[in-house]
Amino acid sequence: MDNTTRFILDIMNAEEEEHQTRMRMSATYLHNQRERVNSISYHGGSTMNHRVIDRNREEGHARLYxxxxxxxxxxxxxxxxRKFRMRESFFMRIEKAVTAHDNYFTQPTDAMEIRGMSSLQKVTAAFRMLAYGTTADAVDDYVRIGESTTIEILRRFFKSIVEVFGSEYLRCPNTEDVSRLLAENGQ
Incomplete structure (x- = not known):
């Protein structure tokens, strides 16, 4: 193997190791946030004189897709x-797992046959807030979701992530895990 190939493989291994570290850190963060969110009381329901904004969610989904x-x-x-801080395949794995776990993430259709937000929009909103540390109302411009809905999405996303991936990522590594990680990183 020449030096260039070895150099490229070393970079790829370093990126994967960094990705795994970020996943473990994110899972811990999500677990802590879930505990915090579960202790907060949320108001639900309609608000009198509340102005409804047509966000054109279908166009938002079409643009995102x-x-x-x-x-x-x-x-x-x-x-x-660069924008999502992960590979698309990993994003889709999480999106599929969260959607399968919680029906809230499936795209609803109302009695007028108007489609609601897609799972891609909901999961993208959650990831944008996590990746960039933005506020809930900051994702409205691109993803086309309001602030209160984004907060609900994030709350349910945390819960789903912990329930689906908690046993895999929110545990201390055992001897087998350490051996596997060292072997994967060539140590």
Missing amino acids: RDYFSNTPSYRDTEFR
Whole structure:
């Protein structure tokens, strides 16, 4: 193996190790946030004289899909990884797991046959807040979701992540895990 190939493999291994570390840190953060969120009381229901904003959610989904998830996306893999802080395949694994775990993340259709927010919009909103540390109302411009809905999405996302991935990522590594990680990183 020449030096260039070895150098590229070393970079790829370092990125994967960094990714695994971030996942463990994120899982711990999500667990702590879940504990905090569960202790907060939320008001639910309609508010009198509340102005309803037509956010054109279907166009928001279409734009998101076209930009990142179509067969010919506007943004390539490198941009996806930079903006979401993970690979698309990993994002889709989490999106599928969360959607399968909690029906809240499936796209509803109302009595007028108007579709609600897609699972991609909901999971993207949660990840944007986590990746950039933004406020709930900051994701409205692109993802087309209001502040209170984004907070509910994030709360349910935390809960689902802990319930689905908690046993895998929120535990201390055992001897087998340490051996596997050392072998994967060539140590």
